[in-house]
Amino acid sequence: MAGIATPKTSWADDVDELEQPKTQPKTEDFIDENVKITRKIKRVLEKSLVDHSVAERATWTKFGQEKGNKPGPDRATTTVGENVTLKLSAGNKSSEPEPSAEQTLKSNLVKAGAGKVTCRLCKGDHFTAKCPYKDSLPGLDGAETPVGLDDTGTPAEPAAAAPSASTGGKYVPPSMRGGRGPGESMSRPGGSRDDLPTLRVTNISEDTQENDLRELFGGFGRVARVYVGRDRETGAGKGFAFVSFEDKIMAQKAMEKMHGRGYDNLILNVQWSQPREQR
DNA sequence: CATGAGCGC
Incomplete structure (x- = not known):
């Protein structure tokens, strides 16, 4: 300028x-x-x-009919408007100047995280669902209905919860269990997304797309999900991807067949992926 | 070489 x-x-x-x-x-x-x-x-x-x-x-x-009057707006004949400034805010909600008492109460409960995630079990820096003590603790502050009452407060059959605890030790997602149970062909309602058998595929070219991997691995079984690791900014691939199958057996076959195979003049490396939380 | 993202009020 x-x-x-x-x-x-x-x-x-x-x-x-x-x-x-x-x-x-x-x-x-x-x-x-x-x-x-x-x-x-x-x-x-x-x-x-x-x-x-x-x-x-x-x-x-002034001139015209106002001629002779002193300068400046005359309130009797002139309406002086005020400046209207438009504020943009997310969610089409005006920014609330003061939180309600209820909101304050709730926010105080989570205050330790200061807007971050706070475990309701151990007050850790993670979601309650990811709490390492989730399986060993009975429930929320022990106030959770232990056995015999479901969350609605109505009596439940006690036999349901007891046997599953006898598996002992580490929880193994159904899809990751070796033996196929009677209910193997579980209708996946909403999809078990976290416990899918997932392969980590590395050494892929940076322009490999999800569809490419879906094609590549689709022949071994139903591919539930494909994720290509990308750079947040550029969107270019970072050379690795996750391919989740619906059946662990198929995932293992895919791993055995595809590991070491060439793709885009690169040699694929296919391994089981580690669950994200326990790394 | 390389291990996502979203859940949460």
């Missing part, structure tokens, strides 16, 4: 030329008046910014 050479003429000059008769000043009074006003505008513009010129208008002498 500052680099632009100041033009010799401004638009106000053009106005001046347009409004001002090429001949000598006409006799008509209103034209004369227009010229005066134009020159006054020009002076104001040359002297200050526009918003200042707006303030300048308040000092102008």
